[in-house]
Amino acid sequence: MAQTRREFIKKAAALSAASYAGLDLSIDRGSVANANENISWHRGSCRLCGVGCRVELGVKNGNPVGLRGVPEARTNFGYLCMKGMHFWKCMGHPDRLVKPLYRKKKTDTFKEISWDEALNIAADEFAKAHKEGGGEAVAYYGSGQALTEETYFFQKIMRGGLQSNNVEGNPRLCMASAVGGYLTSFGADEPIGGYSDIEKAHCFFIIGSNTAEAHPVLFRRIMRRKLDNPDTVKVINVDPRLSQTSRIADKHLQFKPGTDLALLNAMANVIIEEKLYDEDFLNKYTTFKSGKETVDFEAYKAQVAEYTPEKVVTICGNSFSADDVRETARWFANSKGTVSLWTMGLNQRKQGVWANNLVHNLHILTGQLLKDGADSLSLTGQPNACGGVREGGGLCHILPGHRPVANEKMRTQVEKAWGVPQGRIPPKPGLHTMAMFSAINDARIKAIWINCTSPVQSLPNCNLYNKGMAREDVFIITTDIFHTLTTQTANLVLPTCFHFEKTGVYGCTERRSQLTKKAIEPPGDAKPEVWIIREWARKLSEKLNDPVIAQCIKPFEGLEEGYELPKAIWNEYSQKLTAHRDNDLRGATYEVLEQMKDGVQWPAPTEEYALTGGTVKKFVKGRDPMADTESKDDLPYQFYGPAHPDRKLWIWLRDQADPEEIPDSEYPFYLSTGRIIDHWHTMSMTGRVPELLRANPYAHVEINPKDAQKLGIKPGDMVELTSRRGVNIMPAKVYEGPVEGMVFAYWHDQHKDRMINKVTKDAIDPGSKEPEFKICAVRVKRVSGPQPLKPYLVG
Amino acid sequence: MPISGVVISCSPGHRYTVIKNLNAYKSVEIHGADHRGNIVTVLETDSSEEMEKLIERLNNHDHILNIGMTYLNIEDEAERMARGETTTKPFGFKAPSV
Ligand code: SF4
Numbered sequence: 001m002a003q004t005r006r007e008f009i010k011k012a013a014a015l016s017a018a019s020y021a022g023l024d025l026s027i028d029r030g031s032v033a034n035a036n037e038n039i040s041w042h043r044g045s046c047r048l049c050g051v052g053c054r055v056e057l058g059v060k061n062g063n064p065v066g067l068r069g070v071p072e073a074r075t076n077f078g079y080l081c082m083k084g085m086h087f088w089k090c091m092g093h094p095d096r097l098v099k100p101l102y103r104k105k106k107t108d109t110f111k112e113i114s115w116d117e118a119l120n121i122a123a124d125e126f127a128k129a130h131k132e133g134g135g136e137a138v139a140y141y142g143s144g145q146a147l148t149e150e151t152y153f154f155q156k157i158m159r160g161g162l163q164s165n166n167v168e169g170n171p172r173l174c175m176a177s178a179v180g181g182y183l184t185s186f187g188a189d190e191p192i193g194g195y196s197d198i199e200k201a202h203c204f205f206i207i208g209s210n211t212a213e214a215h216p217v218l219f220r221r222i223m224r225r226k227l228d229n230p231d232t233v234k235v236i237n238v239d240p241r242l243s244q245t246s247r248i249a250d251k252h253l254q255f256k257p258g259t260d261l262a263l264l265n266a267m268a269n270v271i272i273e274e275k276l277y278d279e280d281f282l283n284k285y286t287t288f289k290s291g292k293e294t295v296d297f298e299a300y301k302a303q304v305a306e307y308t309p310e311k312v313v314t315i316c317g318n319s320f321s322a323d324d325v326r327e328t329a330r331w332f333a334n335s336k337g338t339v340s341l342w343t344m345g346l347n348q349r350k351q352g353v354w355a356n357n358l359v360h361n362l363h364i365l366t367g368q369l370l371k372d373g374a375d376s377l378s379l380t381g382q383p384n385a386c387g388g389v390r391e392g393g394g395l396c397h398i399l400p401g402h403r404p405v406a407n408e409k410m411r412t413q414v415e416k417a418w419g420v421p422q423g424r425i426p427p428k429p430g431l432h433t434m435a436m437f438s439a440i441n442d443a444r445i446k447a448i449w450i451n452c453t454s455p456v457q458s459l460p461n462c463n464l465y466n467k468g469m470a471r472e473d474v475f476i477i478t479t480d481i482f483h484t485l486t487t488q489t490a491n492l493v494l495p496t497c498f499h500f501e502k503t504g505v506y507g508c509t510e511r512r513s514q515l516t517k518k519a520i521e522p523p524g525d526a527k528p529e530v531w532i533i534r535e536w537a538r539k540l541s542e543k544l545n546d547p548v549i550a551q552c553i554k555p556f557e558g559l560e561e562g563y564e565l566p567k568a569i570w571n572e573y574s575q576k577l578t579a580h581r582d583n584d585l586r587g588a589t590y591e592v593l594e595q596m597k598d599g600v601q602w603p604a605p606t607e608e609y610a611l612t613g614g615t616v617k618k619f620v621k622g623r624d625p626m627a628d629t630e631s632k633d634d635l636p637y638q639f640y641g642p643a644h645p646d647r648k649l650w651i652w653l654r655d656q657a658d659p660e661e662i663p664d665s666e667y668p669f670y671l672s673t674g675r676i677i678d679h680w681h682t683m684s685m686t687g688r689v690p691e692l693l694r695a696n697p698y699a700h701v702e703i704n705p706k707d708a709q710k711l712g713i714k715p716g717d718m719v720e721l722t723s724r725r726g727v728n729i730m731p732a733k734v735y736e737g738p739v740e741g742m743v744f745a746y747w748h749d750q751h752k753d754r755m756i757n758k759v760t761k762d763a764i765d766p767g768s769k770e771p772e773f774k775i776c777a778v779r780v781k782r783v784s785g786p787q788p789l790k791p792y793l794v795g
Numbered sequence: 796m797p798i799s800g801v802v803i804s805c806s807p808g809h810r811y812t813v814i815k816n817l818n819a820y821k822s823v824e825i826h827g828a829d830h831r832g833n834i835v836t837v838l839e840t841d842s843s844e845e846m847e848k849l850i851e852r853l854n855n856h857d858h859i860l861n862i863g864m865t866y867l868n869i870e871d872e873a874e875r876m877a878r879g880e881t882t883t884k885p886f887g888f889k890a891p892s893v
Binding site: 006009010012013014015016017018019020021022023025035039058060061063064065066067068069078079080081082084085086088089092212216217219220223224227228247248 | 796798799800801802804806807824826827828829831832833834835836837839843847850854860861862863864865866867868869870873874876877
């Protein structure tokens with residue numbers, strides 16, 4: 001690079017960073033114009049976590065050459081994290097899949113075939129399976145990384161076309177308990193508030209989330225709030241493991257895995273004992289529930305009275321005091337605004353829904369909801385778990401627009417919108433994820449389409465489920481940008497476009513839908529999923545001689561795939577399927593989304609309203625248009641969500657309940673799993689980026705120094721982790737992170753010795769069907785000193 | 796030569812210690828700091844890989860709480876990649892034996 005150009009770019013970089021800190025540098029602003037010469041900037045979202053940071057991709061001569069944050073975006077205000085800064089490298093990566101690949105038998109090697117051949121095979125195999133076993137013999141397994149248009153379109157073909165509710169997605173593995181929690185506590189899925197509460201909060205209750213590493217840009221906002229108000233803002237971190245998030249905490253409560261239900265009940269007990277609850281709010285807006293019964297405040301009071309701080313300290317493992325519990329409860333209740341944040345630590349549990357309910361209970365009890373600076377905010381791991389899968393109908397029991405599939409009226413609405421005969425969508429929900437892969441194990445499902453996810457690696461107790469995927473009588477299609485362990489079990493691998501190589505919408509944690517438009521060409525013959533679905537469905541209609549399948553794609557025939565096609569799909573979804581639903585997105589048209597730097601928060605029934613940014617607080621009259629149109633009385637808050645006929649918030653009486661597996665003499669340690677800042681999910685994307693791979697090339701297991709000493713384990717030693725299901729061998733990191741008696745392993749590694757889901761347990765929450773990844777029992781043994789290891793990726 | 800604009804944040808009380816520490820890095824240019832613990836920097840390294848290592852080291856610093864990136868230019872690397880001069884395939888992984 002010429003010296004002058006380098007100087008221009010450095011000055012532009014300095015000015016960019018300085019503008020965020022409010023510093024005025026004496027640098028000539030002409031440098032920015034020079035640095036940007038011949039670069040076109042394209043606005044979109046980062047796709048590497050659920051925060052939804054807005055980013056501009058710089059493109060020169062068709063190649064990505066730079067990235068910058070969007071300062072006006074209310075998600076990230078221009079900041080990005082290291083992980084987000086590297087996603088451009090997936091674009092030109094030589095490992096990208098660029099041709100359809102096929103093999104008749106899974107033991108054969110793949111050969112390249114044309115798209116026409118590939119789509120014919122895909123249609124033949126689905127038609128064959130359908131003729132043999134109807135809708136129950138076919139399945140779609142999608143992803144929180146797929147665009148909303150993709151999830152919506154796939155499920156439309158499955159349900160309206162193939163009459164199958166076997167529509168699932170990996171959010172079942174991470175978000176299902178949060179959905180269950182919101183529906184049962186608030187009567188409606190997704191949070192009431194959002195990120196804007198962070199800057200107004202006075203207390204943060206972070207439980208089961210390492211926000212600093214998993215959601216770094218959001219953590220920055222929490223950190224700023226705390227550092228700018230050190231005396232008036234409290235941060236409470238509740239987690240069995242100390243992490244980077246704990247660095248800003250005023251109080252960290254470490255507990256034995258699975259005992260947090262008792263702790264949350266103890267906090268409620270203190271709040272009631274010390275009369276810190278909001279009586280008026282409870283009287284107006286709350287119902288108390290115990291199982292199927294409606295009970296009253298006194299019953300709830302009596303139930304939580306069992307959880308005295310002293311007793312709970314013992315249950316939780318004696319690593320904090322009864323006064324800590326009292327103080328935590330007081331901070332929570334007395335602050336001018338409390339925001340709770342959590343992720344998988346609460347969700348990936350056999351008691352996941354209950355854990356979510358108990359956090360919501362505290363907010364309802366104290367009225368720490370519906371006002372600025374207060375919210376019960378579940379963070380999502382993937383960029384479009386909310387927008388695509390939860391809202392777009394991507395799970396087996398829900399249709400688009402938060403409609404339960406079992407409800408006839410709801411099915412009829414969808415059938416009408418699609419112009420398919422009434423009764424076309426089967427009334428019975430399909431198989432949830434673990435049931436779906438069990439059905440593959442015994443070949444009840446004969447053909448499955450796996451889109452943009454790698455269940456071979458990401459299912460718990462994966463050895464068991466991988467057997468089914470290896471069966472020759474189950475035909476597997478995968479759509480992805482790279483090979484994964486799952487493509488290695490497929491018959492047909494279809495190359496797709498990456499982000500910014502196609503157009504579509506992501507909906508992030510805070511009910512915000514944001515558009516990313518195509519900015520560069522995909523490599524080779526890679527195609528957007530929406531094109532693949534349309535072309536496949538047309539062939540399917542011919543092979544099954546079923547005009548209803550053709551009807552499902554009729555509105556989209558002939559449209560150009562880079563922009564017009566996804567736009568038409570979004571248009572159908574938002575205008576017809578979200579109208580008058582709680583996620584009303586009619587105002588969030590492509591025209592509006594293109595204008596908005598940071599998208600639109602639903603409900604947003606009109607374009608005019610959507611252009612303001614949409615609804616910051618749900619259920620509040622004057623701030624949420626649906627709270628006004630759905631109002632039934634004079635009260636300022638209107639809980640119009642679909643799941644609570646009494647239009648109240650529900651406080652649940654839930655007792656402490658153990659996880660499925662607790663340590664015993666044979667398997668004496670708890671194992672918990674999670675992800676690190678640099679890697680995301682199964683690493684098929686981040687693992688291809690050399691910088692991210694090298695930072696943490698292989699998984700390791702964190703062990704508390706006291707446990708390490710007892711077991712004779714030194715840093716870097718190779719350690720064997722054995723559960724009742726499988727074994728891993730990985731290096732040890734001796735670290736004051738996990739609480740004594742617990743080890744913690746990362747789950748991004750694809751190597752067979754370090755794939756932690758061979759060890760994890762597949763117990764599921766009975767309500768949400770989400771597996772208990774977070775807790776199981778293991779044996780820990782040193783096997784050798786440090787060994788040189790090589791990172792491993794499927795190539 | 797990737798170049799990035801980065802706001803490094805620490806608790807205000809540790810600002811001077813952190814700045815002193817950052818001064819020791821050749822690839823970190825400090826452009827200013829404010830009383831809130833925000834330090835405005837430009838990072839310039841020989842490769843993205845070096846930048847990553849640098850950020851990783853900074854992230855592990857006791858008093859650094861967050862590394863907020865605002866701008867990244869990688870045009871040199873991108874051009875070399877487009878010309879096929881450098882490869883982003885450093886791993887040489889073999890296909891799995893399934
Ligand atoms: S916080 Fe998440 S969305 Fe934001 S830049 Fe980082 S990875 Fe991307």
